[in-house]
Amino acid sequence: MKRIGFLLLLCGVLLVVLAGAxxxxxxxxxxxxxxxxxxxxxxxxxxxxxxxxxxxxxxxxLGDNRWRAPQPAAKWxxxxxxxxxxxxxxxxxxxxxxxxxxxxxxxGARGAAPAPPADAAPPREPAxxxxxxxxxxxxxxxxxxxxxxxxxxxxxxxxxGGSGGMSWYDGENLAAKGAVIVTIxxxxxxxxFFAHPDLAKEAGHxxxxxxxxxxxxxxxxxxxxxxxxxxxxxxxxxxxxxxxxAIMVGALVGSPQAKGLFVRAIAESGGWMGLTQTRMRxxxxxxxxxxxxxxxxxxxxxxxxxxxxLDMLTGLASQSLxxxxxxxxxxxxxxxxxxxxxxxxxxxxSNKDEANFGIxxxxxxxxxxxxxxxxxxxxxxxxxxxxxxxxxxxxxLYPAATDDDARxxxxxxxxxxxxxxxxxxxxxxxxxxxxxYTYFFSRVQTVRIPPGQEVGPSPAGxxxxxxxxxxxxNPKGQATQMWNDVDTRLADQMSSYWVNFIVKGDPxxxxxxxxxxxKDLSKSTVMVFGDTPQVEPAAPASKLAFYGAAFQxxxxxxxxxxx
Numbered sequence: 001m002k003r004i005g006f007l008l009l010l011c012g013v014l015l016v017v018l019a020g021a022x023x024x025x026x027x028x029x030x031x032x033x034x035x036x037x038x039x040x041x042x043x044x045x046x047x048x049x050x051x052x053x054x055x056x057x058x059x060x061x062l063g064d065n066r067w068r069a070p071q072p073a074a075k076w077x078x079x080x081x082x083x084x085x086x087x088x089x090x091x092x093x094x095x096x097x098x099x100x101x102x103x104x105x106x107x108g109a110r111g112a113a114p115a116p117p118a119d120a121a122p123p124r125e126p127a128x129x130x131x132x133x134x135x136x137x138x139x140x141x142x143x144x145x146x147x148x149x150x151x152x153x154x155x156x157x158x159x160x161g162g163s164g165g166m167s168w169y170d171g172e173n174l175a176a177k178g179a180v181i182v183t184i185x186x187x188x189x190x191x192x193f194f195a196h197p198d199l200a201k202e203a204g205h206x207x208x209x210x211x212x213x214x215x216x217x218x219x220x221x222x223x224x225x226x227x228x229x230x231x232x233x234x235x236x237x238x239x240x241x242x243x244x245x246a247i248m249v250g251a252l253v254g255s256p257q258a259k260g261l262f263v264r265a266i267a268e269s270g271g272w273m274g275l276t277q278t279r280m281r282x283x284x285x286x287x288x289x290x291x292x293x294x295x296x297x298x299x300x301x302x303x304x305x306x307x308x309x310l311d312m313l314t315g316l317a318s319q320s321l322x323x324x325x326x327x328x329x330x331x332x333x334x335x336x337x338x339x340x341x342x343x344x345x346x347x348x349x350s351n352k353d354e355a356n357f358g359i360x361x362x363x364x365x366x367x368x369x370x371x372x373x374x375x376x377x378x379x380x381x382x383x384x385x386x387x388x389x390x391x392x393x394x395x396x397l398y399p400a401a402t403d404d405d406a407r408x409x410x411x412x413x414x415x416x417x418x419x420x421x422x423x424x425x426x427x428x429x430x431x432x433x434x435x436x437y438t439y440f441f442s443r444v445q446t447v448r449i450p451p452g453q454e455v456g457p458s459p460a461g462x463x464x465x466x467x468x469x470x471x472x473x474n475p476k477g478q479a480t481q482m483w484n485d486v487d488t489r490l491a492d493q494m495s496s497y498w499v500n501f502i503v504k505g506d507p508x509x510x511x512x513x514x515x516x517x518x519k520d521l522s523k524s525t526v527m528v529f530g531d532t533p534q535v536e537p538a539a540p541a542s543k544l545a546f547y548g549a550a551f552q553x554x555x556x557x558x559x560x561x562x563x
Contacts, residue, residue, distance in 0.1 A: 086134025088163030091189025138171030141231020156243030206325030207283030246270025349439030357464030360414035
């Protein structure tokens with residue numbers, strides 16, 4: 001009997017050792033959500049992180065579901081393998097259609113990648129599809145009882161490109177620092193932002209469109225109902241995004257339909273009005289191109305249009321976010337002016353060389369991709385058209401004696417207008433009694449530079465989107481990245497600030513430089529992420545005052561504004 005007892009004890013020890021061969025502090029490889037059981041996979045770089053990919057959070061928006069609010073996802077029997085990303089959303093045919101959200105509102109759509117070589121690795125994601133409402137979860141929780149704070153990420157791409165499965169947004173390294181990370185796909189282009197009066201009539205609203213925003217709300221609702229299964233806390237959700245994603249975040253903070261779905265927001269280079277100052281499109285402005293496009297296609301009803309194959313939906317206009325009387329009842333700038341936005345903590349910011357991405361037109365770029373055609377005369381006349389009697393002050397702030405001066409002034413003004421936008425959002429949330437923090441990203445990362453593939457500072461500078469890989473602590477976020485020690489250290493620091501904010505609404509923590517809370521638009525300073533995090537010496541008060549005055553001038557013409 002003693003011999004048998006010894007053998008049983010030995011087997012038990014071996015089982016413990018074998019169990020210890022894989023990380024113990026992990027959520028089980030199978031979890032159950034409202035629609036069924038899921039089997040996840042272990043992270044590739046973080047062995048304590050469990051990843052669940054390609055989870056349907058709504059029914060496929062196909063057939064009769066096209067241009068409708070997201071419908072509930074179907075249940076399944078057995079265990080669904082969650083080991084592959086779902087298809088990214090297509091933008092319709094042709095790509096994006098009409099006004100697809102480049103420039104101010106979406107930050108520019110990313111172009112198609114060149115064809116891979118024949119021996120290339122399998123693609124990270126499937127081909128784009130209309131069946132695309134999937135999300136992904138990264139968690140290093142040890143059980144469903146952990147209640148980790150959650151970040152739901154909304155990607156950029158001009159509302160015509162991007163996806164939640166891009167390598168940029170791999171959530172392993174953020175999850176390893178303590179947050180549950182969720183990325184989503186949402187409808188794009190003419191499938192996500194098409195407006196027509198018949199669609200409004202169907203839905204019982206005064207306007208239509210904003211289907212991509214409906215998807216984001218459905219994903220947030222899914223998180224509320226299901227994230228606890230992954231060790232997440234449904235009461236501590238941060239919604240975050242960059243560029244078009246940040247524009248969507250701004251709309252969600254301003255929308256009565258999103259109230260209570262999140263307690264914090266992160267917006268990187270984008271706000272509800274876009275990156276620079278502009279008014280939102282009205283229902284009439286959005287639906288008129290839709291009527292013309294449908295007439296050109298020769299169809300009479302929405303049922304006929306929904307029955308058409310995707311490749312026959314040519315010419316349909318994509319309007320980005322519009323005033324629809326439901327998700328967005330009025331120009332959101334008016335909502336914020338009146339203090340009616342949702343009361344959430346915010347972390348906002350922008351980059352030094354936003355203009356090099358074409359945000360403010362090619363003539364503001366200084367990275368060799370445009371700008372050579374701007375003259376002093378054109379710069380001054382443009383200022384007069386845009387700012388009227390305020391142009392005198394503008395030209396004092398941005399003096400230009402030569403054409404080269406004009407190009408540099410336009411570049412600087414672009415960044416300043418965007419940074420005003422991000423700071424005024426923080427100031428608005430502070431007035432609601434919430435915490436607010438703002439950054440300015442100026443680090444020029446080390447990259448591989450074609451055609452010789454030498455390694456050096458990025459020719460685009462600290463351009464639009466440059467901060468993403470740092471905030472995600474993702475050194476392999478883009479193929480050209482070749483980080484040195486300064487890049488790696490900054491990414492570790494930035495991602496810690498981001499996770500701290502997600503966890504407690506305050507980015508500060510042990511070993512990090514103190515990031516001041518943002519309270520006053522004219523006086524508060526921001527955190528500058530250059531080679532190291534440092535607080536701005538002083539706020540650019542005169543420039544902020546100018547853009548504040550310009551914004552009030554712009555809003556006088558907004559529908560519903562008090563004149």
